[in-house]
Amino acid sequence: MNWVTICYLNDIQPGFAIHVEHNGRPLTVVRDRVDEGKAYIYNDACPHAGASMAGGEANSDHCFVCPLHKWEFDLDTGRCPDNDDIVWPSHPTRVTEAGEIQLGK
Numbered sequence: 001m002n003w004v005t006i007c008y009l010n011d012i013q014p015g016f017a018i019h020v021e022h023n024g025r026p027l028t029v030v031r032d033r034v035d036e037g038k039a040y041i042y043n044d045a046c047p048h049a050g051a052s053m054a055g056g057e058a059n060s061d062h063c064f065v066c067p068l069h070k071w072e073f074d075l076d077t078g079r080c081p082d083n084d085d086i087v088w089p090s091h092p093t094r095v096t097e098a099g100e101i102q103l104g105k
């Protein structure tokens with residue numbers, strides 16, 4: 001797998017996210033609230049009604065909450081705990097020792 005740096009841990013407050021455009025593709029990058037060295041890359045659009053997830057926030061159940069209608073998505077699986085059929089699409093992610101958040105292709 002090839003890895004490309006799209007942002008840095010220091011760009012994101014723990015438990016929050018930022019919007020990143022990569023090759024014209026809108027993405028939301030989340031920094032874990034508990035394990036501050038962990039990050040997740042998702043599509044930017046919420047699978048419910050397309051809101052940008054970058055304005056959301058992680059909760060204490062290890063879910064990320066959409067800012068528009070407050071649907072929750074598990075950070076490890078992208079699945080909505082209230083409906084397993086609804087998935088927020090994720091992308092391969094790793095964080096380097098230097099704090100680079102990288103997207104795998």
Ligand code: FES
Nearest residue numbers: 046048049066069
């Ligand atoms: S657009 Fe995200 S919960 Fe409705």
